[in-house]
């Protein structure tokens with residue numbers, strides 16, 4: 001059902017050809033307000049849809065996941081388009097490889113799935129900055145998600161590239177997109193800026209025409225500011241919510257037309273340091289059955305969650321900054337590794353009571369493999385590779401500069417200064433205003449001193465001679481993706497204080513670590529400048545063959561603390577074994593070479609290397625480990641006294 005690409009045929013043939021093509025004009029997807037239903041090509045239609053985010057699944061696995069969704073009885077797939085995934089710098093666009101949104105649309109078409117598209121500009125989704133590009137914050141006073149002209153200019157420029165590309169994919173033009181969402185749960189955002197929403201609706205209409213169904217989605221408390229005349233109003237809620245009450249509220253805004261739940265939560269997200277989230281099969285299936293009995297159209301969020309590879313996870317603020325884990329398994333019907341779960345079969349049974357489902361079995365779980373333990377070799381301290389990691393050299397400034405100011409969106413920036421006097425006693429070192437965004441690994445002359453963490457750990461005690469190098473590796477743990485009352489700038493947002501001295505004269509090194517890891521064949525090994533434990537930011541790696549066919553696997557890092565992993569140069573994501581609840585990282589089989597070719601695993605361990613630097617590949621995930629105790633340090637008014645830690649056992 002992919003739109004017919006204009007063929008470069010001799011002009012006289014084209015009229016003949018159009019007689020053969022399905023007449024786009026006969027295709028339609030509309031709301032029938034008289035009978036509270038959708039009509040597809042004039043016949044009553046209800047969608048049973050599932051969310052799958054192409055940006056969380058390697059492209060080679062898209063067809064497999066979409067096929068499983070179709071075989072589960074779904075007739076539509078819903079997905080976001082993350083702006084920051086496709087416009088890495090202003091005016092630079094990327095729709096290639098795993099970012100080829102149109103290839104994904106085509107795969108959905110081949111799987112016989114209609115599409116419910118949610119292009120934002122904000123998408124939430126536990127994705128870095130809710131999909132908004134970090135470069136927007138290079139204008140620090142920008143008002144995101146409002147009619148701020150600076151924000152709207154960037155939005156217009158992005159949508160004038162994206163939306164015309166989507167036009168041929170609209171259902172009535174021969175494609176598979178039946179509806180498009182404007183913004184995302186705007187009613188949950190503090191701004192409540194109706195001119196912003198009207199601007200977006202006008203832009204979508206101008207670029208997509210007046211036939212496509214445009215809609216909004218909000219929780220029950222967000223309908224007032226999130227809905228807009230001319231956009232079809234839908235809601236989102238989970239199995240524990242009061243469906244009658246919420247659909248009753250929805251009827252205030254949409255007295256006629258089909259009831260729609262655009263995000264029916266089949267599970268939930270995980271935060272580092274919090275317990276693993278699950279939703280029961282019984283509750284999820286009962287809720288779906290009740291909605292289908294009402295004739296509602298439903299999208300299950302998520303049907304397949306996938307993974308936050310690289311640095312792409314977002315974060316929430318619930319009393320404190322809470323980064324989302326690398327796994328986006330979501331306790332969804334299709335597991336992170338793409339396996340059907342009992343929840344999928346239970347939901348499939350419910351769907352089969354209401355509509356035809358494809359005959360035939362679901363594919364079985366994919367083959368899994370175990371491997372190891374593998375012993376990793378030391379490549380060297382991160383500091384030893386500074387020339388490679390920051391080839392253009394540092395930026396200098398009296399005060400430390402943010403990630404956005406040095407144009408580094410994600411990952412790490414090294415901040416360096418030199419002690420201008422000798423500190424002979426352990427002396428309090430801290431950053432005012434909770435100004436570490438988000439974690440700082442502190443070294444003096446290359447010797448690791450410890451960690452500062454946003455909301456969690458506010459001070460260390462340092463010593464050093466005059467002229468000693470004070471290095472702070474600053475980690476961006478992912479930008480707030482929901483409910484932020486201010487822009488989530490990253491980096492050292494205030495100048496650190498040592499004793500009574502505000503430290504100034506800083507060098508900032510934006511680090512291109514992924515580039516180094518990709519080309520690391522073979523950089524000469526660097527011996528440790530200071531063989532010690534804890535080690536601080538250090539690279540380890542090894543190579544290994546896979547004998548036989550192999551399979552999907554789950555990387556376990558027993559005894560390691562926190563860091564980043566690459567397999568054959570692919571950034572698998574963050575690990576945080578010390579904090580949990582996730583203790584393994586999903587390794588899709590297609591990332592691995594087989595038939596004896598050597599694979600390479602590279603770790604950047606940020607804190608403590610275990611005495612035995614080994615890793616293991618398991619045949620099952622561990623996403624719900626018992627949490628280690630974490631402490632939150634209240635910022636005491638008087639910074640002289642060490643703030644008392646409050647013990648926080650993982651919640």
Ligand SMILES: CCCCNC(=S)N1C[C@H](O)[C@@H](O)[C@@H](O)[C@H]1CO
Pocket residue numbers: 123124125126184185263268269316482
């Ligand atoms: C803890 C609140 C997180 C906010 N997000 C909520 S309510 N959700 C609605 C949001 O639209 C979707 O993108 C997802 O972010 C989903 C949670 O998975």
